[in-house]
Amino acid sequence: MKNVAALVLFLFTALMSPVNVGMVEAFAACGDDDGEVVAFVPVGKGSYGGVNDRRFMVVKSPDEWKELWGEINGNVLPLPPLPEIDFSRQALAAVFQGLKRTGGYSISVEAIIETGDRVTVFVREQEPGPQNLVTMALSSPWEVVVFPLPQKPVLFTSIQ
Numbered sequence: 001m002k003n004v005a006a007l008v009l010f011l012f013t014a015l016m017s018p019v020n021v022g023m024v025e026a027f028a029a030c031g032d033d034d035g036e037v038v039a040f041v042p043v044g045k046g047s048y049g050g051v052n053d054r055r056f057m058v059v060k061s062p063d064e065w066k067e068l069w070g071e072i073n074g075n076v077l078p079l080p081p082l083p084e085i086d087f088s089r090q091a092l093a094a095v096f097q098g099l100k101r102t103g104g105y106s107i108s109v110e111a112i113i114e115t116g117d118r119v120t121v122f123v124r125e126q127e128p129g130p131q132n133l134v135t136m137a138l139s140s141p142w143e144v145v146v147f148p149l150p151q152k153p154v155l156f157t158s159i160q
Contacts, residue, residue, distance in 0.1 A: 038112040038119065040147040043083050043092065047103060049142035050074030054098035056123065056156035060091045060149070068094060072142060085146055093121045094144045095156070103135030104128030109145045110159060119150040122159050 049072045059065050062085070069082050072094075085092060097107040104127065111122045128134045 035113040035115045035120075038114050038147050040093070040109065040112050040145040042109075043085070043144040043146050044072070045108070045143040046072075047106070047139045047141050048075065048137075049096065049140045050076075051096040051142060052099040052140055053096065055094075055096045056121070057094050058091055058150075058154045059094060059144075060087060062087055065092060068144075072144070087149070089149055090146050091149050091154075092144055092146055093154070093156075095121075095123050095142065097125055097141040100127075100139045100141070102128065103137060103139050104132055105139055105141050107141045108143050112145075112147050114150070114152065118152050119154045121154060121156045123156055124159055 051071055057068075059068055065085060065087070066082060070079065073079050093109055093112065095107050095109060097105055106126045108124050109121055110124045113120050113122070
């Protein structure tokens with residue numbers, strides 16, 4: 001019952017909050033007023049993933065997902081349970097910032113917008129400033145989100 005109440009509170013807060021700044025930037029970057037916002041849900045996010053290269057990818061099959069989940073969690077024992085995805089209706093957008101020498105870095109999917117000929121995933125990457133205090137540990141930020149299975153090509157673009 002607590003989970004249901006928490007979900008209702010989360011959805012109410014999301015619906016009542018002002019327009020996401022990232023969404024506004026995504027529409028501006030998209031340059032197409034006819035775009036439609038595609039709903040997405042985070043599946044996982046972290047600062048210390050096992051993927052060491054900068055990579056943006058779409059996952060459309062259970063085998064790809066199982067392999068990627070193992071790579072993301074290659075430095076975690078025991079391996080966390082694989083989140084279930086209905087690949088007949090859904091796909092995953094996975095973004096990886098690559099190996100960094102310190103903490104303070106992050107990557108996130110800010111918006112997904114569908115236009116006439118494509119689906120665009122807008123990604124924000126942040127890095128620490130010269131005066132920021134950061135952990136002195138290797139990091140590899142990542143995020144994976146699930147969204148409706150696209151029928152058009154999926155492109156990734158960075159926003160500031």
